[in-house]
Amino acid sequence: GFRTFAAWALTAFVLTTLDTANRLARFAWTELFDWLKPRAPTAHSLLTNRWVASALAVIVGALMAYPKIENPLKPGTFIYAYSIVWPAFAGTNQLLAALALLTTTLWVYAILRVRGAVSALMVVPALFLWVTVTAALMLWLIYVVPYLPVLYIAGAGTIVAISVVLDFLLIGLFVRGLMQARRA
Template structure:
């Protein structure tokens, strides 16, 4: 029974993630005028194919030059930091939303700061490790993620500088 529950949870999660990603691809397609992206089959393929490729494409293992590993495992060392970035972004957006509506924000801001600091520290540590290992691909990906965190913080600072809207 437990096995059925675990498999059902995994299947439901995968289905939900694929649907959400398909909707996002279709919305982006509609926003930029690329009508073919609004096609359900095309949008689903764009949502699913990268995951399949990460699972089946083999790349050299940086730890063992004579071995290979799945491409997804190659990216695994930065998954935690990128996941924390998404959590920080969610908390930041919610904090700004509540702040603009003059609602209490500290229950959101405190964990947002913590998660953001942890993500930044993690990215800097990983960037240093990848530089020392001369793993240039992961240096590039980690650098992009670090730049995105800093951009996210800059955008929030710009919005905060504008001030809260007047009550009325």
């Protein structure tokens, strides 16, 4: 039934997310050692081997995700770190989706010159997604980040804070683009 389908869908999502994260980490790791290739080809070959690089990505990810840290929402209790990092990742991922939808909306409005109810069909969901995601990330920054261990504040907290700042700059550009398109 539905529960089986939902479980399979969630499993597929988690596996594809982990696969993508592992591949990106592996590619980043191998690029870090490009300078080593002319100087020490054997060391370069070992460090950039796809199995070694993948194993290192998995190990580093597990070390970051599985330590138990104090639950910032319930002091005195402990949770796995991925419970904190996952909402930051998911929120910034949804923020990218909101910005992509806003960009598409601006393109439809400014370039294709679609107006009226049809343009509202794009603007309303885009702004709704932007508002909800931005609010959620700001609440995460205000209520969760101050209680995290320093390493998580420096990592996830900083990345989300920078994302929110860029988010506001980009919504400003979106509004400016709409105003310019309206005048044109």
